Amino acid sequence: MIKSTLIYRDDGLPLCASVDDESDISLNDQKKKVKIVISRLTPNSATEATLESGNYEINYIKRDIIIYVVICELGYPRNLAFSYLGDISEEFQLSYSHEYGKLNIRPYAFVSFDNFLQKTKKTYSDKKVQDNLDQLNQELAGVKQIMSKNIEDLLYRGDSLDKMSDMSASLKESSKKYKKSAQKINFDLLISQYAPIAIVAFFFVFLIWWIFLK
Numbered sequence: 001m002i003k004s005t006l007i008y009r010d011d012g013l014p015l016c017a018s019v020d021d022e023s024d025i026s027l028n029d030q031k032k033k034v035k036i037v038i039s040r041l042t043p044n045s046a047t048e049a050t051l052e053s054g055n056y057e058i059n060y061i062k063r064d065i066i067i068y069v070v071i072c073e074l075g076y077p078r079n080l081a082f083s084y085l086g087d088i089s090e091e092f093q094l095s096y097s098h099e100y101g102k103l104n105i106r107p108y109a110f111v112s113f114d115n116f117l118q119k120t121k122k123t124y125s126d127k128k129v130q131d132n133l134d135q136l137n138q139e140l141a142g143v144k145q146i147m148s149k150n151i152e153d154l155l156y157r158g159d160s161l162d163k164m165s166d167m168s169a170s171l172k173e174s175s176k177k178y179k180k181s182a183q184k185i186n187f188d189l190l191i192s193q194y195a196p197i198a199i200v201a202f203f204f205v206f207l208i209w210w211i212f213l214k
Helices: 026-042 078-096 111-125 127-141 151-155 162-214
Strands: 002-011 015-016 048-053 056-063 066-073 148-149
Touching: 002 056, 002 111, 002 148, 002 162, 015 078, 015 111, 026 048, 026 066, 048 078, 056 078, 066 078
Parallel strands: 048 148
Antiparallel strands: 002 015, 002 066, 048 056, 056 066
16 A cells, blocks of 8 residues: 655755655655665766665655655555656646756645645555456566665665666666567577478479479
8 A cells, every 4th residue: 555655856845745644654664764875875876766664665756856755655556656756756747847956945835736646545455356457567667677775775774776776777788688589589480380381382383383483
């Protein structure tokens, strides 16, 4: 289940946050961790990542100068979390792309965007819709690498988000190599399947030409 959504500018300015249950101490703790993570992002950091944090997963994407974060319960389908972030980012860009870069913007200046957040969250929480979206995402996703990291390594053991980006780049490169290898294997398989048929067909064509046209 989606628990909270936060939108930050890459300089650390909070632009919007969903209205959540403020009495949920564990969720508030996750929000504090998000704030620390945002402060540690650099231009070289991974633009998409999942941070595992106890009974939660913190998923984020960066689009332009905006970072979109969703905190989900552990076990919520990760592809749906990123699909949700994609919908949020598209709508936010359409609504505020000419405003969020201004220097005089105050914290949480776009709090009214919570209406869209709540409506979209409800859609992604509906079981039937969730199942349909999950199936659609499975069909469209293909091979996509999203870096996953335990947040404790980042916050308390000094691991770098930039290092995550390097690891992500390595995974993507490996994925490209795998794709090329798979294409070659498929091509070789096609050759092995249809080459004998082609040879037999050529022989018959040649035989007909020899008998009737020569």
